Amino acid sequence: MAKTATRPKPTNLKKTEAAGSATPDAAADIRLIPLDQLEPSPLNVRKVAASASDDAELLSSIRETGIKQNLVVHALSESRFAVDAGGRRLKALKQLAEDGIIPSDHPVPCLVEDERNAILTSATENLQRAAMHPADQFEAFDKMIGEGRSEDEIALKFGVSVDLVRRRLKLARVAPEIIEQFRAGDLTLECVMAFTLTDDHDRQLAVWNAVKGGYHIHPQSIK
Template identity: 25%
Template sequence: MSSGTTAAGNAESPKRRALGKGLESLLPLRPRPAEATPPAVEAAEPVETGRPREIAVGLIERNPFQTRTRFDEQQLDELAASIAATGVVQPILVRPLGGDRFQLIAGERRWLASQKAGKTTIPAMIRAVSDEQAMEMTIVENLQRTDLNPMEQARAFERLTREFKMTQEQMAQRTGKNRASISNFLRLLRLPVEIQGRVEAGELSFGHARALLAIEDPAMLIKAAQKVGALSMSVRQTETFVQGLLYPELKAKDEEKNKAEAVDPNVREAQERLQRALGLKVRIHDKQGRGQVVIEYARLEDFDALLEAIAG
């Protein structure tokens, strides 16, 4: 699928930017004048350079665009111990707020751990960026670390849509994720709050949640999620379970048909692979290499997702 137009004021390459290029690819450095390493920033107006500067931790404010909502306290304590022993290895990223204040863009764990370690200053790179750029850089930095839970990612993409009017194509360009993945993350926000909490807590995976989304009735969905958790179903088992709930008559027919005729193992494997890939019920009727592939969908959204997956 071709990528969409980028957000206003940000020229983009027509090729999707890969996550591995890092934050610097989002905001190239300005040419810096030749000068000695600057002293720690305390109350002076910052000058954007390519070198980290020591900034007092008390002058830095939390990032309001932070997409991560949970920090593991044990890991934070371990990082604090490391910083106390060897210092901060990778500078944080901040932007000036005016006067002597700064706002975090990336590196909140390092900032919090530095305070736990009793550090009074922290090395930081200063960038003069807009709210949109700061939020974009925060999301990309977190996605690069791959430790956001699915609900945190869903809310991050929703915030880009709500606050900055970005299309899914534009978000795909900025984050390196494909449009179909972003669409699937955003669909998670349709889950009941109770189920969202279970996904956020790691009790249900992204695959489980995606399979459960086929159920439109909230009460049925909650009961199904409870059964999936109670039986520790795999994603594949959840998909089969959901299809059975939605199409009980087809399930009964399939069971009768399976009893009546043996299915070739190769055909069954291909059928199951297609069902896992598409998230929809698939039946293959094969007779000596000729036959039909039947894909069933219950909603227009499922059809759109199928069209996207096949046609691109």
């Protein structure tokens, strides 16, 4: 394990994604810990799992742009560490290793804290993070673009990646009526993104009317 004053560029991954909260003043204490030495912490306060669509989007984002924010861990032994903050990022990285995208011992930037701080760290990360609905993100980003701001400026302002900003702005291609169904929980993000294959709102609405009565609406059926 090595210490570094800056976050390392991930092996076999491109740029970085803001996927969680970094701990203040952590940069000087960041260690690179092999992925296969990390495991979920039983002290993580998040018990209700994120939605499958949220996990899928995080996995896709990390695959394409890497991981930016360090995990926060406590030592179980000299070679085992429990992740108190960043469990979803850990899950995504483990999946990428299982898929052969990154090696099983891929170095992951981690802040090692005392186990006594684990619950406080986990609670702080989860309580301070109130993710915006993707439709709300789209509207906010779209308004800022209308004000003449760049995608880079928006990403910096909201603490997200430029890639996420671009994905949200694709929702501008979707009919407002479908966006409202998304807000109401009648459609997943993957289904909404399937409608972006065309800019023709009339065609989108025709497809929506054809599939909305189904028991399970799948992105492939929309495409």
